[in-house]
Amino acid sequence: MSSRAEPAVAASGVRKRRGPLTWVSRDGLSTLAFLLPLLLIFGIFSWFPILRSFVMSVQETNLVSTPTFVGLDNFANVLGDPLFGTAVANTAYFALLALIFGYPMPLVLAVIMSETRRFRSLYSALAYLPVVVPPVVAVLLWKVFYKGGSNGAFNSILGVVGLGPVQWLGDAAMAMPSIVVEATWAAFGGTVIIYLAALLSVPPELYDAAEVDGASILQKIRYVTLPHLRGILFITLILQLIATAQVFTEPFLLTEGGPGNATTTVLLLIYQYAFGSSLGGHFGEAAALSLMLAAFLGVFTAVYFWLTRSWSTTS
């Protein structure tokens, strides 16, 4: 309403004077009202905690006494902790196994599924079903499957062919692969759907052109389909690495980091520093380790955003 009179005011040169009254009359208050939820929620629950984690990482913090500045001691403590190396190695092992088990398989599935002429939605629904199961339920269900005795669900299958019984979660060498298989089961459907969407966007003319050149089906996959998916493949690779570096629920509920710290991941260690029953209360160390992990992941995240950004502007 007041804005209708505005051009006249601006033309007369009064515009330079931006007092609080003009601000209110130009909907400044209502703009602020709309920004308020963002400022409050992000301020208290995002921006402030992020800054606080930097502060905490150089402080000795327990909930009783006032925090004291300790310099880089927390970082030194974490790096000097023998569990730190174990946790990093375990997390890297988890990421590697997750890559081997879970990276090529969704692509193969998606390529096959994209060629189905009928029931495609049935295929995708089946593949996506495990994603829908709440992660905690999936983990607890698999924990039952992984039961160690000869009458555990998986062991009874192995028993039919005369193998086993395998201590899926109780054996230090088997525990991590078992966790990765569960995590892969829970996640592959999402990746399949992403690939499927990308596959359906391959221009059909490319296949026509390849056929004119006499390409076989496998050659079409090799020279048309896969190059077209290169971008999305790289994105899912980075997303998977970011996710696997932060794995928590699966090892926490399946093995609690055991046996003998064989499945203690970085996140489990952070949790133990801050909230664990034996370590617990080392908030400074937890913050320091979180920041180190974040710095490491920041590289991946930056690459991810740079890639998606450059694609969204070019195409």
Place this chain on the structure above:
Amino acid sequence: MKLSLPSRVGRKAPPAEQRGIVSLADWHRRRIRWTVQTVHVLTLILLIIVGLGPILWLAKAAITPTQDTLRQPMALWPNGFDLSLLTQAFTKVHIERYFMNTVWIAVGSWMCQITVATTAGYALSVLRPRGTRLLYGLVLATLFVPSIVLLVPLYLTVLDMPLVNIKLLDTFWAVWLPAGASAFNVVIIKRFFDNLPREIFEAARVDGAGPFRLFWSIVLPLSRPILGVVSVFAVIATWKDYLWPMLVLPTPANQPLSVRLPTLERGIQLDLFLASLAIATLFPIALFLIFQRMFLRGGGLSGAIKG
């Protein structure tokens, strides 16, 4: 409604038009057709075993007595049924209490997320006050910060809110409010608002609509599709969340299913535990079957950020 029309027309296009790797010429060669069809059938069988199998097993175990499940876990058909397990899950485990906790947490988180994302998206995209770019940059920057960094400081914040000294611990607010700080939602909604035709806003302004009216009567109704997507993902995220609610809701009576189920494992019989797991899975699966298209398209959306 009109927005979704073209895609529907496209979906009804005859299958001959949607060609893929295998051409019609390939298809007419018997050996290729046979191989492709075999691969498809094998894939379908594999998907049924891997995708549906564990869920069917859970459904079976939910009505099978513990001894049966223990002795013959892979029996295709149970020896005895015990349908009372499903009622016991309510009378003994009180699963409905934790179910309702989950629902409340989901509803509150959803409201908080929608409120923050729509108002912020509106302010940043339509009202555009000075400093918009800086503010949007600060929101985007949080996307770079993995949530683990927030874990400990956020916990201490919830324990003792800055300035006001309120303790949110063990209340649903401790889950609701942090859920609102989702940069992803703000970015999606802002981008959607960016693409709304400016002429409508100008027309509404000329007709005398203030910023609130514009938001409530024009922008929100126009953004129903994106609000649907954000809502579904908000509910799912709450349903899946484990670590955070476990930390901030220590009292069992306040805990959602995801937090309560792992502790139940030690306390109750296996058959009853599996029945509880099955009941906890029913709701998300029902939601999935109802909103299947939105899920499957949204899943693609999260990867195809190009579009």
